[in-house]
Amino acid sequence: MNFDLSQEQQMLEETVSKLLGAHADRRPDSSSVWQDYASVGLLGMSFDDAFGGLGTGPVETMIVMRAIGKQLCTSPYLGSAVYGTRLLQTGGSQEQQTALIPGLIDGSIQLAVAHSEPGSRYSGGDFAMTAISDGGGFILSGRKVRVLGGATATHFLVSARLSDEIFGKGTTGLFLVARDCPGVTIEQYLTIDGRETADVAFEAVSISSGGLMVAAEKSENALEDAMDHALVAAINEAVGIMEELLSITIEYLKTRRQFGVPIGSFQALQHKAVDIFMEVEQAKSMALYATMRLGRPASERRDSLTSAKLFLNRAARAVGEASVQLHGAIGLTLESKAGRLFRRLTAFQVTFGDYDSCLASLLKSTPDILA
CATH class of the missing domain: 1.10.540.10 (Acyl-CoA dehydrogenase/oxidase, N-terminal domain)
Structure with missing residues (x-):
């Protein structure tokens, strides 16, 4: 191939x-x-x-x-x-x-997808956001957290529990909500890796019937599909971070001198650099595998993507920690690009599923994996 x-x-x-x-x-x-x-x-x-x-x-x-x-x-x-x-x-x-x-x-x-809620962690299935029928429209009430791109979004795609008999009470609905709608409150903040995100509160926000995107099973399928594409995109971003971290670490080993020689001449550090290289190469392969699986039906791709995220989480930690160790204290500072890359890798490990949640998901869907 x-x-x-x-x-x-x-x-x-x-x-x-x-x-x-x-x-x-x-x-x-x-x-x-x-x-x-x-x-x-x-x-x-x-x-x-x-x-x-x-x-x-x-x-x-x-x-x-x-x-x-x-x-x-x-x-x-x-x-x-x-x-x-x-x-x-x-x-x-x-x-x-x-x-x-x-x-x-x-x-x-x-756009920004407002789906995660306080305490929902990575499941997103049980949330308190409600959409109550109100004549020809809906009233949205609830709070969403860690909204990617929420700080600058002009429109939010919001998930909520419907109370409409037509779609079935308790089913999921997706709504399109403009940023300037009355009742929308946005709390912006910086994440550990320097990105701007937001928590968004919806206090009795009135939405016309045209604001409903899709409901019931179709909305759940659309959310899962979009999340899978975002997950693979995040995985590939992490690969780019690791490639760059490897590159600047090798350059640092060539230029930083100790005892009159470049520290890259020390065999122990060469072995550590090779370990980083192997992690990055395997991560690139897993990311490409995940990218290729996006074209498969949801039932076939979900475990594949979870496995890829599980592997990338471990690789991101290994590459980040080893690179910082080779840089020394400067590798933890914001003045160093290595430090900023390390922070981005740390944030990646808790985006769309941390190590424990990915492992738990795999054990639930494929219990024979323990064998």
């Missing part, structure tokens, strides 16, 4: 690397950064030609996310252009897609 990138994919990789390298240290709320993303088509990659997009697939998203990881970009690309966009494509109505997609492509609209 040929794993080489096509000529078009190589051109995309080169273009994205140059663009993100120029913007690596700029804040995500800078409108010019997001507009530059739009100018080269990054925000419309997954949309069909009919909408003015590029019609690309998971491999192209992999290329972009690895570049984002290497450059430590803080833009909400994962939350809006991957997670939110995919959910709109699979769960949004034709009218909603027609209204939002042009703005998503030109950068004037950003």
Whole structure:
């Protein structure tokens, strides 16, 4: 099997690397950064030609996310252009897609998926957010936390429990809610890796019937599909981070001198560097495997993606800790890129499932794995 990138994919990789390298240290709320993303088509990659997009697939998203990881970009690309966009494509109505997609492509609209709630951890299945029928619309009440891209989003895709008899009480519904709707309160904060995220409260927010995207089993399937695509994107971002961390660690071993010689000449440190290299190579293989599995039915891909996240969580910790150890104390500081990469890898390990939750999920779905 040929794993080489096509000529078009190589051109995309080169273009994205140059663009993100120029913007690596700029804040995500800078409108010019997001507009530059739009100018080269990054925000419309997954949309069909009919909408003015590029019609690309998971491999192209992999290329972009690895570049984002290497450059430590803080833009909400994962939350809006991957997670939110995919959910709109699979769960949004034709009218909603027609209204939002042009703005998503030109950068004037950003999406954020508001799904996690306090105490829900990674299941997301049992949540307290409610949508009560109110004549021709709904009243949303509840609170969502750790909303990726929520700090700069113009629209939220919100999951809630329906009380409507038509769809069945207690079933899940997805709603499109504008940021400026009365009753929407946004609490912004920085995560450990320097990204801006938000907790969003919905206090009796009135939504028209047109705000309902999809309900019942269709909404659960759409959420699972979008989360799988976001998970694989995060995995590929982590691979880009590890590749960059390996590169700067090797360079540090060549330039840092101790006892009159480069510390890279010490055999013990060479062995540690080889260990990092092996972890990164295996992580790249697992990430590619996960990317290829996105095209499979949900029942076939879920355990594969969970296995990949489990492996990447372990690899991210191993690579991060070993790289910091080789850098010494400077490797923990924000002044060092190694320190910033380490923080991003630490955040990755608790995004879309930590090690324990992934292992528990696999043991539940495939109990014979213990054998």
